[in-house]
Amino acid sequence: MATVVDVHGESGTRLARLARQSAWPAFVLRRLVSTVVIVALLLVATFSLVRLIPGDPTVTVAGLDANPAARAAVREQLGLDRSWLDQLGRYLDALFHGDLGTSFITKQPVAELLGQRLSVSIQLAGMALLVVLVVSVPAGILAGVLTRDDRRRRTEMGFTTVTSIGGAIPEFLMATLLATVFGVWLRLLPVAGMDGWKSLILPAAAVAIRPTLLLARIVRVETLGVLAQDYVRTARGKRLRDTRIYVRHVLPNVITAALALGGVLFAGLVAGAVLVENVFALPGLGTALVTAVVQSDYPVVQGIVMVLGVTVVVVNTIVDLLLGLVDPRTLAKPS
Secondary structure, three states: OOOOOOOHHHHHHHHHHHHHHHHHHHHHHHHHHHHHHHHHHHHHHHHHHHOOOOOOHHHHHHOOOOOHHHHHHHHHHHOOOOOHHHHHHHHHHHHHOOOOOEOOOOOOEHHHHHHHHHHHHHHHHHHHHHHHHHHHHHHHHHHHHHOHHHOOHHHHHHHHHHHHHHHHOOHHHHHHHHHHHHHHHOOOOOOOOOOOHHHHHHHHHHHHHHHHHHHHHHHHHHHHHHHOOHHHHHHHHOOOOHHHHHHHHHHHHHHHHHHHHHHHHHHHHHHHHHHHHHHOOOOOHHHHHHHHHHOOOHHHHHHHHHHHHHHHHHHHHHHHHHHHHHOHHHHOOOO
């Protein structure tokens, strides 16, 4: 008797795989094009908004006692006497040739300033991001496992209370609190300046605590949703080990949710790092940015905001591409 093989399921799987493969180049192209457009808009917006900063850089450069003629000469020297469109064109042309401009105040090339300050900011953001990823996902999964099916109400209430309160505290306030407790009262860690890796512990914690708690709450909710699915109940009915269930079913869904929020959280980390650097007086981009804003130093503000903004845009693009690999549903073109 001949055996009849049903190939429809296999054919459907192959068709779905081919559809994903054909959709992937278009998906990557859309993301790259959108990245270029966003970066271009960011450059124009930054250039325009910087000039809305209160204050006149010619006063800072020429001095408060300078007469109108001297200020006019400085204004011409800095190129601020030209039209907005002319200034924008010159800025973009210089930028495309790798020239980020020169500080109005210190006469230092902006690229050189970024090179001196960038390493501290990268270390701070890297440590904070590592804390967020290492702590939030396991903590959220553990909380979801412990409180599934309305179990351990006190644990759930404690987790919700801690994450709600901690997630509502701004980074600069958390930085002040940590500096007061661990730096002033306990004298365990430095609270100002950059003197080795210990100087980054409190700033990284101040930046990471809020997004870690917020992401842990989201991971817990996602974990509860997955554990309530029928296929998880079926797996439990087959008496599969809990470790296998968590690794095969819970973790992939949680990673997808975490990636979807990764770009937003990273933008928050960057913004928080700018504030926290000023609290701890770290020689990073954040302190340089605040100083440049106060002095109306347009080239420095433009350079720092551009670097931070482009970093966030690129990270969001990478997150989108990773989501396309992890969850093929995101390859579908939005209607």
